[in-house]
Amino acid sequence: AKRMRGNSYAFYHPSMKTEIARRLLIEQELGDDLRDHGIYFVLQPQWDTVKDELYGFEVLSRWRHPTLGEISPLEFIGIAEDTGNILKLTQHLFAEVFARVSRWIRQDGFDKKVAINITPYLLTQKSFFDDLFDLLERFRIPSSMIELEVTEETEMVTSEITLGNIVRCRDAGVSIAIDDFGTGFSMLSYLSYFPVDRLKIDRFFIDRIGNDPKSEAILRSIIHLAESLSCEVVAEGVETEEQVQFLRENGCAIVQGYLVDRALDVDEFERRFVKNVL
Numbered sequence: 001a002k003r004m005r006g007n008s009y010a011f012y013h014p015s016m017k018t019e020i021a022r023r024l025l026i027e028q029e030l031g032d033d034l035r036d037h038g039i040y041f042v043l044q045p046q047w048d049t050v051k052d053e054l055y056g057f058e059v060l061s062r063w064r065h066p067t068l069g070e071i072s073p074l075e076f077i078g079i080a081e082d083t084g085n086i087l088k089l090t091q092h093l094f095a096e097v098f099a100r101v102s103r104w105i106r107q108d109g110f111d112k113k114v115a116i117n118i119t120p121y122l123l124t125q126k127s128f129f130d131d132l133f134d135l136l137e138r139f140r141i142p143s144s145m146i147e148l149e150v151t152e153e154t155e156m157v158t159s160e161i162t163l164g165n166i167v168r169c170r171d172a173g174v175s176i177a178i179d180d181f182g183t184g185f186s187m188l189s190y191l192s193y194f195p196v197d198r199l200k201i202d203r204f205f206i207d208r209i210g211n212d213p214k215s216e217a218i219l220r221s222i223i224h225l226a227e228s229l230s231c232e233v234v235a236e237g238v239e240t241e242e243q244v245q246f247l248r249e250n251g252c253a254i255v256q257g258y259l260v261d262r263a264l265d266v267d268e269f270e271r272r273f274v275k276n277v278l
């Protein structure tokens with residue numbers, strides 16, 4: 001399903017009725033208590049290709065709806081943003097993820113990176129960070145395990161509050177990654193304004209390795225840029241060995257994509273990567 005924003009229809013078509021009904025249903029349910037609503041998360045491994053070991057994972061949310069079936073996060077995250085429910089939805093998701101990770105830490109000494117997506121709007125909300133640090137304390141999760149991936153789909157507000165929230169993360173050891181780097185709104189201006197810990201290189205460039213010398217040149221520049229800013233890099237959407245080799249040769253060791261694994265359901269992730277959980 002495509003992300004829908006500010007629907008404005010110039011003419012009538014019968015499918016609009018079901019589209020509108022669908023949207024209303026999703027809006028309404030996002031306003032409810034989110035427990036037992038079928039919202040869950042899957043985990044996609046991030047692999048260190050130099051050490052040849054798990055580096056961490058990205059949390060991706062999912063919604064298995066009783067009547068609408070699987071709803072893409074691109075759709076329901078967008079609707080939650082439009083209707084003011086994104087804070088609640090994200091807090092719900094973080095609490096679920098942290099409960100699970102907390103068990104892995106206690107029982108298995110798990111210490112890998114946990115990367116979670118947030119929308120740029122949340123960077124402007126002090127209450128989001130109050131809640132985040134409360135949760136980390138409650139679940140006794142080291143802040144340094146957490147990375148927030150900020151998508152570039154909407155413009156990031158460069159305010160004092162946002163900067164304060166980012167500095168608070170930095171001080172606590174929570175890292176900030178710019179997601180889809182190289183394709184979004186923001187790009188270079190943010191880097192001069194915000195302390196950023198990681199650039200997540202968009203699949204657009206990874207896809208073109210081996211076919212497009214310009215994209216390869218841009219990739220090398222992004223990796224060098226990251227180095228000179230003391231940022232780390234991770235490549236997303238890695239699907240071939242050729243891509244891994246190019247990335248490793250050019251200084252990007254951490255990869256995520258179908259070559260390593262698809263997003264796994266949490267029990268499967270646990271079976272494969274967490275050893276001693278009872």
Ligand code: C2E
Pocket residue numbers: 044059060061062072073074077093117118119151179180236237238239256257258259263
């Ligand atoms: P994203 O953060 O850029 O996540 C990567 C997307 O690419 C995921 O789609 C993932 O399943 C997919 N992907 C991973 N590896 C490969 C690959 O090798 N090849 C290809 N072709 N695709 C790959 P997904 O799970 O449908 O998520 C879509 C977007 O929805 C995410 O893009 C992210 O922006 C957003 N999203 C998902 N969960 C959350 C969330 O909890 N909060 C927020 N704010 N956004 C979320």
Ligand code: CA
Pocket residue numbers: 058117149179
């Ligand atoms: Ca992401």
Ligand code: CA
Pocket residue numbers: 179180200202236
């Ligand atoms: Ca991304």
Ligand code: CA
Pocket residue numbers: 151180
């Ligand atoms: Ca994206």
